[in-house]
Amino acid sequence: MSTRFLRYFFEPNSIAVFGASEKQLSMGGQVVRNLLEAEFKGKIWAVNPKDYEQVYGIPSFTDVSALPALPDLAIICLPALSVPALIDELGRFGVKAALILSGGYVGTDTENDITETQDSQDTRSPSQRFREQVLEAARPYGIRIMGPECLGVMVPGRCLNATYAAQSVKAGKVAYIGQSGMLGNAIIDWAKGRGIGFSHLITLGESVDVMLADVIDYINRASNAQAILLHLEHIPDSRHFMTAVREASRNKLVLAIKSGRTASAQSIEMFTPGLSTRDPVYDAAFARAGVVRVDNSEELFDALETLTRMKPLRGDRLAIVSNGIGPSLLAVDKLIHHGGCLAQLEDATLERLTQALPLHWRRGNPVDLGGDAPPERFATAVELLSQDPNVDAILVVHAPTRMASSMATATALIANKSKFKRNLLTSWMGLEQAFPARHECNLAGIPTYISPEKAVKAFMHMVNYQRNQALLQETPPSLPFETSQQARQQARALVQAALTQGRVFLTHQEATQLLEAYGIQVAPSAYPQTPPQAAHMATEIAGPKALKIVHSTNCHPFVYRKHPHKLSAGLQQDLNTPEEVEHAAQRLAAKVEEKFPQSQIFGFCLQPMQRGKHSLLLNVGITRDPVFGPLIVFGIGGFKVNILIDRQVALPPLNLNLAQEMIDRSHAARLVREHSNQPEEDMRRLCQLLVKLSQICSDLPELKGLEINPLLVNRDDFFAVDVQIDLGDSAYQAIMPYPxxxxxxxxxxxxxxxxxxxxxxxxxxxxxxxxxxxxxxxxxxxxxxxxxxxxxxxxxxxxxxxxxxxxxxxxxxxxxxxxxxxxxxxxxxxxxxxxxxxxxxxxxxxxxxxxxxxxxxxxxxxxxxxxxxxxxxxxxxxxxxxxxxxxxxxxxxxxxxxxxxxxxxxxxxxxxxxxxxxxxxxxxx
Missing domain, CATH: 3.40.630.30 (Gcn5-related N-acetyltransferase (GNAT))
Incomplete structure (x- = not known):
């Protein structure tokens, strides 16, 4: 995991293409042709055992040892079976970078060839075995591997097209880094049609060695790219990825699209306890890293359009100009729905517009120019709006009319482009007349979109980037508390004691002790071991009581049944007398012996009933994601937690600002603000609680899950009523915690x-x-x-x-x-x-x-x-x-x-x- 030798992929002085021939479907031959058509300045050699003299005019050699010099980059377009041996040979020869474009290891013949020497008990897939063979061959020599099954690398500024793509792209200021060769092909075709350029276009395929984060590091440090566009299918090393992308987003605009958002598209092994889908985890990770996420491939193309055409925004206030109120209202609806801001025009701007526009105009934003608006009226309105200090960008929405065609209006805007002091976006509605207008705007470098909604969404990509950057720059207030070393040691002792006893969970009593060590208030609880002891302890608790049996099955967090009301099956409520408490304990013990005969009983938890007092039930805790590790969760609690699905997630470590932002995203935040007698105080205490949970993540890497459900917030108190904690192998956080x-x-x-x-x-x-x-x-x-x-x-x-x-x-x-x-x-x-x-x-x-x-x-x-x-x-x-x-x-x-x-x-x-x-x-x- 490093940038070691990566410059040979992007700045080679010599390239050897293995498997190159002039056959019609030769991948290696296509690579050679692309290198020649790009006018690559360095040496190019073909390598093919068939002893060709030349391939498309460049010299050809039979093997590595016959090459006249050591190539900086080897491009491999051979069947998978021969690749590991070739990597070993390249390594011995001294080559430091190999780009494997070929694949095919999942095919039947190749699979049989690769597996014939394998142990019959080997459960690895053919692709896993292939990757391991390639890595084993490369490891002794330190040769870096990109691929297999990648499209390759384009660096137009260096006349490098080391791909088998059918087209090339021109030089630009956006770097595209993806994991799908086919999507890379689509990006190339789209960019070619729009005249959009790239500083780098890289697809990594299976990422055997060179990982996404390695390339992000290289582009951030060694490239003049102003923005990075990412396509992600999987993230193999979350900490490396988060480190690289957080650093890059401080210097460049970073956008990402993540495929596999739905539960059906995600592997069953990739499960995060407490979450119905892992997609919110990626949302949280991207936001934490300052990355703007796009939802689909259409948005990806629109985002690329925005990146390459727009200057940095001054703010998030949008003015809309149209020749009809209907289309402009579509844009307004989309803007408000996505949290945008409609610019409030200054009185002076309104007066200037009144002098230039017909008397019947609506005197406001959106600016409706009327269905008879000629091209000159559009140009004048945009020029006046661009002078308003309350306007940060202008969207022109145009539907073709007899009085003003789309093409004529586009020509007028392009002619006056130098007069516009703000970013200009355009949406030419329709098809036949709109197409040439869009084409002319593309040629003039003005962002243009098929619909007003798409234009607004593209604008919001830039706005969200600026908001993420502002969040990155927020300095959190000083913590009003500090967990002592003694408290940390106490919590660690509880965990170690459970592990020593062979338990992968804490009992309710141990869990409450751990919370108390970190200053998290818990409901007063007694822990009788037998029904008679429960009856005796009940005499010391005034009012109605609740009794819960504690056994190994119900000590695990985020375990929800299909029917929420059955969550209370191990709980008896509204017990008034010691006799009722004793009988309840007997019933609960009998039920556990019947339903969970293998479950060890650890006694009971007896608490005063906490009903009433206008209580709010919240759910907070820690879960563990298979990619990003420990996560903080927050939302509405109680028995309905798995129906409402109000869980917000955040990557630790948290500070008070990040905790507040996480809470603000939830439905629970609105409940607290509307129903609490002291909403600001409750919000402050909630933020502190989340920061404490973040500290627990850092201090106890063996902690697999922690759930407080419910966390009770009422007029008088703020405490955890029930808590479960389970343990597992040590896990590290995606973002390195405070040391x-x-x-x-x-x-x-x-x-x-x-x-x-x-x-x-x-x-x-x-x-x-x-x-x-x-x-x-x-x-x-x-x-x-x-x-x-x-x-x-x-x-x-x-x-x-x-x-x-x-x-x-x-x-x-x-x-x-x-x-x-x-x-x-x-x-x-x-x-x-x-x-x-x-x-x-x-x-x-x-x-x-x-x-x-x-x-x-x-x-x-x-x-x-x-x-x-x-x-x-x-x-x-x-x-x-x-x-x-x-x-x-x-x-x-x-x-x-x-x-x-x-x-x-x-x-x-x-x-x-x-x-x-x-x-x-x-x-x-």
């Missing part, structure tokens, strides 16, 4: 005690205060220029870091009033291959000379060494003498960089494990 284990305390030379810990999003206000106390010189030494203020984006980038690739440690001290302040910061940025990391460190001016800089740097050096980074580097300004002294004191090699007028500080951390890592270290910084 609590890296905290440590230290003493400075003046005797003050500090804590050194990783930074987090909630530290943004403290970081801003820290920055305000720095001198201009300290800021110049850190940023290499005077940076007086940190912007909102700066704060989000500096505090909401991806711990999988970045790390920042802060030193903070506790003040007399209990508040904390930051004294210094050290941070590193590591490349995707973990070869080299670049550091920066800054200390508050009044703390110079106390040894804080050395402590922070040693902490970071130890961390980077522990995660396997090979080398740490930094750039120090010539006149920053204290930092230069610190670098020499810590053992960095310091060398003057004449070109950049700085001192390069370098420290080796780990030895390279292979030649490629050694080569990377020896390359220029």
């Amino acid at each position: 609590e284990e890296l905290r440590e305390t230290a003493l400075l030379k003046d005797g003050r005690q500090i804590e050194i810990r990783p930074i987090r999003g909630e530290d943004a206000p403290a970081l801003l205060r820290f920055h305000s106390r720095l001198s201009e010189e300290s800021i110049r030494f850190r940023y290499f220029h005077n940076k007086a203020d940190l912007t909102k984006r700066d704060l989000s980038l500096l505090t909401q870091i991806n711990y999988d690739r970045q790390m920042a440690f802060i030193a903070e001290q506790v003040l007399a009033d209990g508040s904390k302040e930051i004294l210094g910061v050290v941070r590193v940025w590591t490349d995707p291959d973990n070869i080299r990391t670049e550091f920066s460190v800054i200390i508050r001016d009044d703390l110079q000379g106390l040894g804080l800089g050395a402590k922070l740097m040693r902490k970071m050096i130890a961390y980077c060494t522990s995660v396997g980074t090979l080398e740490m580097i930094g750039k120090v300004m010539i006149d920053n003498h204290p930092m230069r002294g610190l670098m020499e004191y810590l053992g960095f090699r310091c060398k003057y960089n004449m070109e950049e007028q700085v001192v390069d500080a370098v420290m080796p951390l780990n030895e390279p494990a292979n030649e490629w890592q050694r080569h990377r270290l020896e390359s220029a910084l």
Whole structure:
């Protein structure tokens, strides 16, 4: 999983095509023709055992060893049976990248050939065995494999068309990365017809080695693409994917389409407890990564149209111009339905429009020009609307009339295009007259759509992207609580005790103890072991009581029967006397012995009845997805939970902002706001609860599921009534959680005690205060220029870091009033291959000379060494003498960089494990 050798796929200087011939249906021959037609600047060789002299005019050789030189890229168009042996041969020859376009391993003959030497007990599919054989052949040599069954790679800007596609595309600013060769063909054909270009067009096929995330990393770092368009069928490594796409979306617009949305399209093994379909999980992941999701292939094409034609939006306010109110209302309905905003025109704009338009116009947005509107009226209206500061984009909806054809109107808009100061979208309704208008707009680079609804949806793609970016930049408020190390240890002990006893669940009592360790309030409960003991404990509880039997079958979360009312089968309610409680316990025990004879009984749970007080029943918890790992769930609770299906999901770790956004998506949020006596307080407590569940995910990787149902919210209280927890193998989160284990305390030379810990999003206000106390010189030494203020984006980038690739440690001290302040910061940025990391460190001016800089740097050096980074580097300004002294004191090699007028500080951390890592270290910084 890295960008190792990926440049050979996208920037090769020489290519060898295996299986190339001039036969009519030769895939290799089509690849050669495409390379020649694209005017590839490097060397091209054909390889075919039939000893052709040439293939389409290029020299042909019989095998790898006969090639005149080592090719950068091998393109394989041979039957699957011969591929593993060829990969081994290429590896021994020194080739570093192989593109496997061929497939066929699922065919009968190939399957028999591949399986004839396999053990008859081998349950792997032919495709799995084929992939493993290819990887085994490649592994000793480090050769990178893309494919099999992929369409190939196009990089128009480098005259590279290494595909068997029937057409090519022109150069552009959008990178397409997909997993389906056939959809890639459709994209090419559509783009050719629209004149749309790509920086890269890549289909990965089966992704044997080079994964989607690897390519995203490469495109983000090595390409000038302004946007990335993704087509996903599956995600093999969620953390790698989330890391790559979160980083890319901070720099480029990223759109994605995910196939297999419905339950019938998903494998039965791909099941997430508590969710009827896994599609919301992808919604949550994309939103968390700042990715805009499109729903279908039509939207994918429309999104591509928007990406390539539109400038970045100033906001989300749309003005609509049409020659009839009916078509414009279709656009308004779609806009409002998808959360868009109809621009409110300024009075001055309305007056200017009144002077230019007929007297009967409606004086508002949408702007109805009338059925007799000539082309010039459209151009004038659009020009005036583009001058309104409340308008961010303009949609023209036109239906053809005798007075103004679609073509004439399109020509007028194109002629006046330079006068429009806002993004312009067009929808030419109809077919015969509309087609040439759409064609002319395409040629002029104006986004055009078949219907007003499609135009609005395309506009909303851009709006949603901006909203996602804003969410990424939100700095969360400071947490009003902090879970102690003692509480974490208590929770871990409960889990370990259950696992030691061979249990894959916690009892009700253990589950409530775990919640209480994290400060989650639970209903008062007693845990009698026998019916007589239950009767005795009932005397100490006033009012009606509820009794639940606890046995191994009902200790698992998210287990719902077909009929919701049967969920209460193990529960007896409204028990008033000790005798009623004892008899209820006997009945429940007998029922369990009859219905679940293999289930171990762990006693009973006795609680006071919680009915009344205008209670709201909510459902919160943790579940585990087979791809993205632990998830937080939230929604309406009670016995109807599996009917209402109000479960919202979010990927941990959560902060208070993300928790609030998750709650706001649910029906439960409206219930809380409408029926609570203190809605803001209840929402605040709900957000804190979700953040605590997020901490539980991070602290207890063996926790498979946790369900609080119901969580009771009423006038007087807020607590968990029932809870189930089950356990499983350790799972890691798709987004690396806050590394609590890296905290440590230290003493400075003046005797003050500090804590050194990783930074987090909630530290943004403290970081801003820290920055305000720095001198201009300290800021110049850190940023290499005077940076007086940190912007909102700066704060989000500096505090909401991806711990999988970045790390920042802060030193903070506790003040007399209990508040904390930051004294210094050290941070590193590591490349995707973990070869080299670049550091920066800054200390508050009044703390110079106390040894804080050395402590922070040693902490970071130890961390980077522990995660396997090979080398740490930094750039120090010539006149920053204290930092230069610190670098020499810590053992960095310091060398003057004449070109950049700085001192390069370098420290080796780990030895390279292979030649490629050694080569990377020896390359220029």
